[in-house]
Amino acid sequence: AQKITQTQPGMFVQEKEAVTLDCTYDTSDQSYGLFWYKQPSSGEMIFLIYQGSYDEQNATEGRYSLNFQKARKSANLVISASQLGDSAMYFCAMREGEGAGGTSYGKLTFGQGTILTVHP
């Protein structure tokens, strides 16, 4: 079974509008972490945002926010005020077995990714 599911192979958004990229996950662990990465055409993976399973507040980092719904096991990425430079592949990832306070050596499991295209 897929541990991370990104159901949108591709998304389009108009510049300056907001867009939501979906991510659902599957784990039996109580402690885990969720990550979003951006991969531009150059190939490098850029860390965007993190949400711990015990975090009560949704994570935010500038124009990025994570809509964390624990009961639904979803961790959607919201990008506000889209820019042309946001066009890229976006990956959701999970790290299981995290200790309290976020201590972990665990590996990341990635979803298949969503290609976001921002139109002018």
Place this chain on the structure above:
Amino acid sequence: DGGITQSPKYLFRKEGQNVTLSCEQNLNHDAMYWYRQDPGQGLRLIYYSQIVNDFQKGDIAEGYSVSREKKESFPLTVTSAQKNPTAFYLCASSIAGRSPLAQYFGPGTRLTVL
């Protein structure tokens, strides 16, 4: 500047040859990782290392080998036993014990087997 370097950026090899991909980091990170990415796919973990002289297999370790003799370096060897080695290879590192700092990635090496 601190970061992760991978070399070379593009690599071509003949079928049946072993090839070693370099990964160096000067971030003083404890843990290092190797991932493989196929076109249009997510990343899959090959090997990871939490400390020097220790490493663990990931999900797709067959046909690969690694070493971790120094904290800064984690080279990956793609052996002739790897059936389909053409892919994009990404190295990452992280500070063990602090999840919000996440894993930071190098620029990747694109390997093509001719």
